[in-house]
Amino acid sequence: MxxxxxxxxxxxxxxxxxxxxxxxxxxxxxxxxxxxxxxxxxxxxxxxxxxxxxxxxxxxxxxxxxxxxxxxxxxxxxxxxxxxxxxxxxxxxxxxxxxxxxxxxxxxxxxxxxxxxxxxxxxxxxxxxxxxxxxxxxxxxxxxxxxxxxxxxxxxxxxxxxxxxxxxxxxxxxxxxxxxxxxxxxxxxxxxxxxxxxxxxxxxxxxxxxxxxxxxxxxxxxxxxxxxxxxxxxxxxxxxxxxxxxxxxxxxxxxxxxxxxxxxxxxxxxxxxFAQRTLYAVRADVTGCMSTAQMKDMAENALRAAGCTSRDMADVTLCGELEVDCEKDLGYLRTVLESEFFFARLRDATRLCLNVEDYLYDESLRGEFVRLVMADPSIRSQDRTEVIRCGFRAMDGEELV
Ligand SMILES: [Mn+2]
Structure with missing residues (x-):
């Protein structure tokens, strides 16, 4: 029976x-x-x-x-x-x-x-x-x-x-x-x-x-x-x-x-x-990505590997380390994921990393800016990476988000 x-x-x-x-x-x-x-x-x-x-x-x-x-x-x-x-x-x-x-x-x-x-x-x-x-x-x-x-x-x-x-x-x-x-x-x-x-x-x-x-x-x-x-x-x-x-x-x-x-x-x-829609909570490691497009690939790969289809509901958390001068637009990535799945949620748990040595002898405006920030005693050490990221975005003419 x-x-x-x-x-x-x-x-x-x-x-x-x-x-x-x-x-x-x-x-x-x-x-x-x-x-x-x-x-x-x-x-x-x-x-x-x-x-x-x-x-x-x-x-x-x-x-x-x-x-x-x-x-x-x-x-x-x-x-x-x-x-x-x-x-x-x-x-x-x-x-x-x-x-x-x-x-x-x-x-x-x-x-x-x-x-x-x-x-x-x-x-x-x-x-x-x-x-x-x-x-x-x-x-x-x-x-x-x-x-x-x-x-x-x-x-x-x-x-x-x-x-x-x-x-x-x-x-x-x-x-x-x-x-x-x-x-x-x-x-x-x-x-x-x-x-x-x-x-x-x-x-x-x-x-x-x-x-x-x-x-x-x-x-x-x-x-x-x-x-x-x-x-x-x-x-x-x-x-x-x-x-x-x-x-x-x-x-x-x-x-x-x-x-x-x-x-x-x-x-x-x-x-x-038996569910009609399945929920998937995934972490996508975007370490080393330099653009939103690359992060989108990593997020989609992580969802695909978990078995998530367009009918399903996705919760993506970006993690890993990103270079301070990478181009990352969460709003765009969210819009893309929302269009691909019944429901999508995107969260950012990445950390920024900055290799000061890369800029020590860099004769560009960026190099000069990094050296200035690193030498400024009024900026707390834990805020320096974020200040540099904002500075880089401003130099690229991007919005400060
Ligand atoms: Mn109960």
Whole structure:
């Protein structure tokens, strides 16, 4: 039996941080459309169940468009069961299925509550999907109250921050996937956002979930993909968000595809990149470049090497050392990159270098200027390179930027 495990779709995110109004709306629509694409992909591949491990929506008040679209996608795929466990961002009745008069939830939508609930899947009913929505009250006691049948293939769904787990294994993850130190950084950046945007984010103790017959712990909350061993029987996985929203979510994004053999209680598990646009944060070393044109080549090469295409979003930081008399126009470079990608951001972290010896015996105006600046006690030594750069620009008739 094939299943998809996704999480953190954050539908209806505002997305105003980097994007202007029109592009933010377009990205919001793309995020929503992803859910439709996901269901169609599932249908095409013969997937029978889709696990949504929380934060399907970015907040409790969901637009009518998002709510209606999600419900109609679920109804349009009656052959797929959708298991939706809410996270810390979508704690309310986001789909409105509990309101009176709004019609019952679709028959193929299965929800969870603040106590463990188990659904049976598979031809023989031997795949058990168990989940609990964590709250301040139930979080600590959740592992101890979990009951599983050791004869089943046990999937357990939870949304929250893991503690006490092992480092991620690189196996099965796409190149560039964050784990280890970078992964932690990704989370702490995200953690701050969760504080502002979401409600209580549960804590999931990995050690407390060992030895509980779990074959697959399907988690949500951390936006970078992570897969690691749980115990001798099972693994745990955060599939990451389905589509990156900010540059702290750069790199491939998607979901986990599971194929379970019910009789043998075995599983294959792989990451499927699925984002419509990917965010790429690259550093381009422009050491030795003497012109904007050369820096543009370096920036484009760095983006191309990372896999960035014109559909994607680029964040370029120029780094390295530049000669003080090089020609560098960030405004032009930014305009070029903006025209090449859906979104581009450019930052300058280069350092200027100046070889005074090159000018010691230079009989030009530049040589005389360098010698004057170097000998002037009123100019602080750390400002000299910048003063010389400005002087050179003035001599070339360029604007002083
Ligand atoms: Mn969350």
């Amino acid at each position: 094939k299943l998809i495990h996704c999480a953190d779709l954050h539908l209806d995110s505002k997305l105003h941080t980097h994007l202007d109004r029109d592009r933010a709306k377009r990205r919001r629509d793309e995020l929503l459309n992803n859910f439709e694409r996901l269901a169609e992909y599932a249908s095409r591949k013969g997937v029978e169940a889709v696990l949504i491990a929380g934060d399907l929506f970015d907040r409790d008040t969901v637009s009518a468009l998002a709510k209606n679209t999600v419900l109609s996608v679920i109804k349009a795929h009656p052959d797929i069961r959708f298991y939706y466990l809410r996270g810390n961002h979508d704690t309310g009745d986001c789909l409105g299925t509990k309101e009176s008069g709004s019609g019952a939830a679709p028959a193929n939508l299965f929800l969870f509550g603040n106590r463990w609930k188990t659904y049976r899947e598979g031809e023989k009913g031997r795949i058990a999907i168990t989940g609990m929505e964590l709250t301040r009250e139930n979080s600590a006691g959740a592992p101890a109250s979990l009951r599983t049948d050791p004869a089943c293939f046990n999937i357990v769904m939870l949304h929250g921050q893991e503690t006490g787990g092992r480092p991620a294994s690189a196996e099965g993850l796409p190149p560039g996937t964050a784990y280890g130190r970078h992964f932690e950084q990704t989370f702490s950046a995200k953690g701050e956002k969760e504080e502002k945007g979401g409600g209580y984010a549960g804590v999931i103790s990995i050690p407390a979930l060992r030895g509980r017959n779990i074959d697959y712990l399907a988690l949500g909350h951390i936006h970078a993909c992570k897969k690691a061993p749980l115990d001798s029987r099972g693994i745990y996985c955060y599939p990451g968000c389905l589509e990156g929203r900010g540059f702290d979510e750069s790199g491939p994004r998607g979901f986990a595809m599971l194929e379970i053999d019910e009789d043998r209680r075995t599983m294959t598990h792989r990451f499927v990149p």
